[in-house]
Amino acid sequence: MQHIEFEPAYVIHTRPYRDTSLIVTFFSRHYGVVAGVARGQRKASKKHNKTPMLPFTPLLINLQGKSSLKLISHFEWAGNTKTLQGYALYSGLYLNELLVRLLPEWYAHSSLYDDYQWALGALSEGGDIEVILRQLEGRLLDSLGVNISWHTQAGSEEPIRTDLHYRLDTQAGFVPLFNASEAGALSGEDILQVAAGNWRHEPARRLAKYTHRQLLQPLLGAKPLQSRQLFQ
Secondary structure: OEEEEEEEEEEEEEEEEOOOEEEEEEEEOOOEEEEEEEOOHHHHHHHOOOOOOOOOOEEEEEEEEOOOEEEEEEEEEOOOOOOOOHHHHHHHHHHHHHHHHHOOEOOOOHHHHHHHHHHHHHHHOOOOHHHHHHHHHHHHHHHHOOOOOOOEOOOOOOEOOOOOEEEEEOOOEEEEOOOOOOOOOEEHHHHHHHHOOOOOOHHHHHHHHHHHHHHHHHHHOOOOOHHHHHHO
């Protein structure tokens, strides 16, 4: 039987289980995405309102059990729940949904955990939502090993050039084009602005959003993101 004690984790998803319990999915520092049963939590949270299992809540959790679905034997607050409202709330739910849908269970992502924690803080403090989402998406793609180079051309070490246009190959990266008027042509200047993190450059913001969406889509499959529908 596996025992995990006082593991830092955030609640990223919950669903009812039997009459009074919840199945809670966490994003944890040392074990990645893990799930456990919180017995009686639905009844307890309604009656006593103590440490409810809400999204964006930082906890220390104890898990035990032989199967991948553990029993949550203890949990306690490890800080203040991030208060997100409006588009910031939708953005946080979007990030949670990406983690649930894309990360394999029981695979450590310590650096991504830090990035996620930063993103929640930035959203709660009124940061630029588009920038926060693009940065976290990029870190997630890095963790999954499917990100591309924003500095060099696909299949070579040749640098991206400001005087050229490119097409996106989601497997290889940015492929140079001989015809800048070709459908889907992407400016080398805009690509390098993304690489430099110049988010004040509006075309770079649009390009990053388009590119990340193209890279994430094969991983997400045909099932639409519920959080994206909230934005709409």
